[in-house]
Amino acid sequence: MQPAPTVLVSGAGVAGLAAAWWLRYFGFQVTVVEKAPALRGGGHAVDIRGVALAVVQAMGLLDTLHTHRTRLAGLSMLDRDGNEIRRDDSRTFSGGRLDSPDIEIFRDALCRILAQAAGAPADTYYDEQITAMDPDADGVSVSFARHLSRRFDVVVGADGVYSPVRRQALQAGDDCLLPLGGALAFYSAPNRIGLADREWMYRDAELGVVVYPDASGAELRVGAGFGADVDAALRHDVAAQKALARDRMHGLGGRLQPLVEALDSTEAFYFGELVQVRLPRWWQGRVVLVGDAAYCASPFSGQGTSLALVGAYVLARELSRSPDAPAAAFARYQARMRPYVELNQALVDMTRQGPVPDAQMQAAANGIALHDLHQP
Template sequence: MSTVVAKKVLISGASIAGPTLAFWLAKYGFAVTVVERAPALRLGGQNIDVNGPARKVVRKMGVEAAILAQNTTEVGLQIIGQNGEVAGEFPKEASLTGTRELEILRGDLVRILYDCSKEHVDYRFGDSITDLERHPDEVSVTFASGITETFHLVIAADGVRSKTRQLMFGDEPQFKSLGLYIAYMTIPRLSTDNDWWRWYTAVDRRVLMLRPDNKGTIRASVAFLEDSSETDQKRQPDEQKSLLKAKLAGAGWEADRIRQAIDETDDLYFDEVGQIKAPRWSDGRVAMIGDAAYCPTPISGKGTTLAIVGAYVLAGELSRHERHGDAFAAYEKLMRPYVDEVQKLPPGTPKLVYPETKFGVSVLNTVAGIVASKSVQKVVGLFSSDDADEEKEGIDLPNY
């Protein structure tokens, strides 16, 4: 009597897309290994939200309640004026708001996805893929640890700067820069802080944001527009800190507080903002998902959604197609239109919300105040459904 051997799948990256894909593949009977370069789960990061069709997916996974339980406590978005006043306010119940019901810290979501998949998935931390050798029936993988192992399929889920993608596709995927740089960090919470996401626009194309978390601290971010030829995201940490402190000089509001915290924080993240425009997401027995394949930028607010939905779709297609090539083709056919739609940023983004002059900042804040008014919110609400927004997204999720 013959024994059916489960297909071995290697996933590179244990952030959001990787563990989600691992969960579903293991559920469908695949033998799944996840390799992560970091020595343990990377639990840092800022506020993210699980919206649109991703909420359907986490509900199917049985973790929606766990995500709700880790809510960041954020109550909505406040636009802060040039004198520190509230120029506009968008409660999370409003029709137009940046705060969602499933608002969670990135690290908390990573932990939830890991916990729900670890029992049936082989997680290997402190290692990474250094070479891929492709054969008709398998892929031979060499790891930084020195071992070599074969897998039926290899999936890159290791983010916008994916090293695995480079091994798979060379320089083929294109990183489209928006000329925007952003830094995230955790800073101490003060008695003057509140539970709003506070957005402050300074002159010279700078934005400062403070957001609450459920850890008793504040998540701060600094964003600015700059010629990419003049700013290098590969700078050493000390150089990044010096650059950020220079950018904060004279910005006003909480700039001095953030500037001081830069030297004390141990979780500073600094990078260039852009999109990944890949002409294809698979090649033979290798493929990619999430930010590695189609990063939409944090501006879209859909990076987490695409990661979760893409993982669900890829696993589902692999479960119902005998040939991996057919599964990869079906995955791309379903996901590509949705990704293209999500990656369409509003005209003028991001320059319109990063004005250079004091007058420009004043106009932006005035517009925000008008949009935030009860009368405008009421009109917008007439055209908005009270149902969960997953029903309004541009993809019809199959039931695998």
């Protein structure tokens, strides 16, 4: 009996953890590496919609995710001084309609649930990353920053928008990024304003701010989107990122002012250029990409998490059909996913003032047939 094929997954975010779960389900030996020292805490609320709900149900996680979902009662639009000027009790900006079956959940909670479900902690290495890959017809020899080189049958790059795996294996760097003309700063702040069960939003022509409490109520998650030209230096300079966010949020007062002041002290801070990843091909040889590394739609699509969950399933399913012919599996994976990806990337309209129209969102969220989801 031949040993199970070995797969290295680079990245322990939603795409990487979901891919690890499905690959193990289909009998592969999976190793996960993540450059962060542990699962990342903090982060914004993400959404699971449409066919992605069927994927997490097939994983046996639907009830658990429902238990940990956000519990917001609606949206309050504010002026620059934090005064409510309009409210909507039927939806939030981040999560959409409250009467939908969609699940909004904090990213860190989702990753904890996926990591626990994926199991095999002995085969997950944090504070580790790929330094070199040497692919040939039969596998990929991989060198790591902290461990000795190992050989794998397949490497999966689930390492985000600026994917090192993509750069090494596909020679695709920033040229595959489609800038959307802005940046997003997301951070945690103490809940000193008593925000309990609502989402706050402020928006003008140059700035959009979304605020909501975390699951404990003790902290707030704050997102600020604004126009910016992001270069390579800014991507790696947290102090400059915070300074830019503070400058763009200057002038917010009243109940919003403490959120601006919290930028200086917060440690849970994320900053990213608003881009989409557009690649003609998501694989090369025995190396393949999944999630944002292959087809980031940007946070403004509201569909990045669903794309990652569905993509992880489709990739693992197709690889299970022809484990000895990964290139053919990767080609089928891309052919199945490409129309779905394009529908979801088309959701992004940086000139739109309100949420994505419900009909367009539903069409994109259900834009792929998973007829084989419940097959052996």
